[in-house]
Amino acid sequence: MRRLAFLPLAVVVALAAGCAPAPIKKPIYTGPLDTGPGSLTAARQYLEGRWTLVSFEVFPPGREPIQVKGSGMLVYDAYANLSVEIRTDEATRAALTRVGVPFENGVISTSGRTVIDMDGRTLTYIFEGAPPIGASAGPLATNRPRHWQVDGDLLTLTTKDDSGNNLSVAVWRRQS
Numbered sequence: 001m002r003r004l005a006f007l008p009l010a011v012v013v014a015l016a017a018g019c020a021p022a023p024i025k026k027p028i029y030t031g032p033l034d035t036g037p038g039s040l041t042a043a044r045q046y047l048e049g050r051w052t053l054v055s056f057e058v059f060p061p062g063r064e065p066i067q068v069k070g071s072g073m074l075v076y077d078a079y080a081n082l083s084v085e086i087r088t089d090e091a092t093r094a095a096l097t098r099v100g101v102p103f104e105n106g107v108i109s110t111s112g113r114t115v116i117d118m119d120g121r122t123l124t125y126i127f128e129g130a131p132p133i134g135a136s137a138g139p140l141a142t143n144r145p146r147h148w149q150v151d152g153d154l155l156t157l158t159t160k161d162d163s164g165n166n167l168s169v170a171v172w173r174r175q176s
Contacts, residue, residue, distance in 0.1 A: 044116065050174075051075070053171075055171045056070075056072065056168070057168065067092075069089045080113055082123065086107065120147075121147055153174040155171070
């Protein structure tokens with residue numbers, strides 16, 4: 001009989017122990033994501049798509065600028081992947097090779113995931129095991145940020161050295 005008297009009390013204690021307490025702090029509402037002009041979302045949406053090369057100059061340190069003669073395609077997708085392919089004529093290819101620009105089968109080609117820095121207005125490739133930002137590896141090194149500027153349907157990507165001097169300037173036009 002005594003055991004039966006303690007049974008309801010044991011059930012109540014077991015049920016109370018199984019209940020989790022309410023959170024002490026409520027979640028903080030941070031508001032809606034910023035999607036307006038000048039936001040990261042707007043920048044990604046602007047960059048997304050296919051772009052064709054309008055002009056391209058390379059400024060190797062201590063040498064004459066190289067006007068790149070050729071054609072190119074830039075593709076930026078919704079997942080922040082950026083790929084660039086530029087095909088040049090033989091004379092341009094020889095001049096660029098002399099200043100450390102790598103070619104694969106006659107094509108300058110880079111692709112990888114990028115990070116957009118809105119304050120610095122840069123795009124930076126992210127590669128596992130890549131050299132640190134700014135490390136010297138030629139005027140088009142993928143470890144150097146690309147400074148970007150937008151003017152209507154034109155996108156200008158500029159690579160700079162550690163002193164802020166231009167190493168390359170490429171102008172791209174959005175494909176319709």
